[in-house]
Amino acid sequence: MPDNPNSDRDLTPLVSAETDVARLGHSSPPPAHEQTADEDADVVDWSRVAAMDEFKSLVRAKAAFVVPATVFFVVYYFALPVLVGWFPELMERRIGPVNFAYVFALSQFFMAWGVAYVYLRKASQFDDRQNAIIAKLDLPKGGKSK
């Protein structure tokens, strides 16, 4: 040991050094004890996923649904106290055995269920796109939970 010229040097391989090449003939990730420092850092390269076109368009598609849906339900809901507070004549108009105020309050429930139903349908499309992204990443089974 004392005559080893490298003894005072840190022998840990450099991250992304030339030794960190893909192993020939293996598409699956190496077992933990064979992982290079780079591979062991995190199984997912988060920035790479974030930069993927599929991912960016998924996030945009979600926002394109969630933002208008939120604006819609907030406006619809707050129309109730506003109408009740400042437009009493309109709210007291009769509709069959009840008045407009009751019908409008009741409609809030169906509005909420309706938005939830549409979102549920939409979200299953998002799920498919999300699964396609995950499949493309070829992550090790089960992923790495930190």
Place this chain on the structure above:
Amino acid sequence: MSFLLAAAAAANPTAPAGFQFTPALGMFLSFVLVTLGITYWSARKSTGASNYFAAGRGITGWQNGLAVAGDYMSAASFLGIAGMIAFKGYDGFMYSVGWLVAYLTVLLVVAEPLRNAGKYTMADVLAYRLSPRPVRAMASLSTLTVSTFYMIAQMVGAGALVKLLLPGVSYEAAVAGVGVLMIVYVVFGGMLATTWVQIIKAILLMSGSLFLSVLVLKHFDFSFAKFFEAVGKVPVAGPDGTIVHKDFLKPGLIFGLEVTKGWGPIDLISLGLALVFGTAGLPHVLVRFYTVPDAKTARVSVVWAMAIIGAFYIMTTFLGFGAATILTPANISVENMSAPLLAKALGGEIFFAFISAVAFATILAVVAGLTISASTSFAHDFYTNVLHHGRERGPGEEVRVARIAAFVVGAVAIFLAIKLQTINVAFLVGLAFAVAASANLPVIVLSLFWKRFNTSGACWGLGVGLVGSIILIILSPSVMDPNGKGLINAAPWFPLKNPGIVSIPLGFLAAWLGTILSNDTTSQLKFDELTVRANTGIGAEKATAH
């Protein structure tokens, strides 16, 4: 067991005379026995942190939907809103709308990212890219504040209610009984027992309300026309003592401009803001999404919960208007007793007993949910991550600390609820929602969607949202009342009972200012990771095999 003790204490010779074994007591005791059985079963399965805090993440979509509904619909909704409609008509119904609509925020914005990126508490999501210790300390403080306020309001209500439903049981015994039961569920059974208590409560509440609604409609020969005709002329005592007929479908008895000197509609909007933004920041609702296997199940469970919660609040029309028309307000002793007395009038003593047991189950399920969220936040956020830098010093330490915390939180709640017996604490529920909306929601949303957001912004947002809500409530008519009905005997400085309309923008403003006034940019480094995790579920916590 504990409740038997409480009942036995009430039955001893020093207790007020008149205590007897009623059908209501029988049903209370059967509910207690069933839930203690569940706790025993859960205690044997609840080993390990993920089992204790998150029921092993093995709850299915419909089960969690029922549990969310059971966690959320408090006795204040069941008895309080039915009573409000029975006495004030339409405005009570309008009040109930927001409780469902609020779940759209949970569904569209919060539930899935939270499940994907978190572990046990809402602070997990914040701690991802912000500096964990200050953020978790603040989030834990806010969680404990919300849960404790809400719990005290529930316990004081529980004491008053059990006293009415079970003649002979004192207020103190009722509070102690409820408190000890909730401690037993949480300390021994963890999240799994809490979940099943909430599921059973939701089933009981829905079947009781459905049966009562059918009885009301039967009274009107299943004719909506007849029903609403009666609602159109409810006999109430006029100002000079004579009976006048009022149209209960006409808005304005609670929030009308005349009744409230012009502030009513603004107060109602303020309340609506607290509901719509606060529900998605209530810690005891948020922790429920960690009990399911993945984000998709979390989403499905919110939709289940919305179906149940919506159906329930629509039925409050029949419970409330039914009590107003069939019993008339003059024949109802206390507003909160409207639904149980209606059950007695239409279904006899046994149905009254059933509805009373439902009310009791309702309270227990909610306080158990509050206790577990408070103790989880203390153990996971404050003890492990703030005090011990994220490391357990021994196996099972976090769960042990959570159990002790649940015991302490429960004991403190029992003590405060007994002390506050004579004070109207309904405003504490509004305060809990206001804090959740003004402190928790802004930082959750900004942390998920705003890259520039940083630790300073989160701490300022949480702090100002929390303190601002509390100060505004103290200055409001709920606490300051010149007629001696509040805690402070003086004219209120702030005109609204619900601070949301001011405190929510304040919370967002503080979070934004705190962010831009600090040049800390380290939080941006992990924004990609959080976005990918929240949107894809890669690396999310997995269910443990049962």
